[in-house]
């Protein structure tokens with residue numbers, strides 16, 4: 172199994188939680204995630220009930236007249252007590268089936284979602300944070316490169332100097348002069364990556380962007396990631412493509428139902444994850 176998208180239910184009983192990873196003293200931590208919990212509150216959700224229950228009675232309709240439906244509040248515990256330490260120079264893949272909490276973990280690490288409980292300590296500035304938060308679909312790629320660059324702390328002159336490089340790297344060509352909403356999702360992802368990676372950030376976060384690129388883009392991305400790692404940055408990559416994760420990451424976190432079930436060398440964890448997925452497939 173290589174680049175397959177995995178999308179089905181699995182039994183949590185098949186998993187044992189990861190033992191805490193041995194922490195080496197020689198490299199400085201760039202990020203500490205301590206017992207992180209993220210709970211989404213979903214407003215306006217309604218329990219489905221039976222067909223008869225779903226049909227409102229005439230009396231209830233009368234009672235509800237003029238009232239806007241507030242609905243119930245439900246909670247989704249997307250991340251449940253994850254802890255790990257990331258070090259300078261590491262490139263860390265995050266794997267797990269659909270809905271396991273990978274993107275939520277990444278967004279929380281980037282500071283986009285406040286922890287419900289627990290803490291995230293960061294040395295430096297996660298770069299995807301700035302770029303993803305500020306890009307605007309109605310504006311051209313050109314304007315977005317400027318906005319994204321400024322959000323990453325570059326000066327306007329620095330952004331201008333990197334402009335050709337970013338366009339070249341993303342491979343979007345003349346599309347750079349069109350509004351970003353006209354881009355394919357792959358083009359948008361490549362441009363986001365090119366902007367995020369342009370300033371050699373302390374922490375680079377990549378959510379699926381690389382999986383959308385062709386072989387040339389992947390090679391360029393790998394080179395860029397290696398450069399960031401060499402300069403003591405930390406790279407996080409969320410991807411369903413185990414081949415990409417294995418090729419680009421030294422370490423992998425496997426998240427399942429909001430919990431960290433494995434944390435270790437990329438090859439080992441990917442092998443465990445593949446075996447788990449194969450077993451789940453065989454069951455279904």
Ligand SMILES: Nc1ncnc2c1ncn2[C@@H]1O[C@H](COP(=O)(O)OP(=O)(O)OP(=O)(O)O)[C@@H](O)[C@H]1O
Pocket residue numbers: 211212213247248249267268269270271272273274275276
């Ligand atoms: N904004 C939100 N509001 C409510 N629930 C959410 C929100 N975002 C994600 N969730 C829920 O949180 C859980 C984790 O979602 P998340 O997107 O982090 O998983 P994922 O592993 O990245 O999934 P995928 O591989 O499908 O992208 C899921 O149950 C999802 O339905």
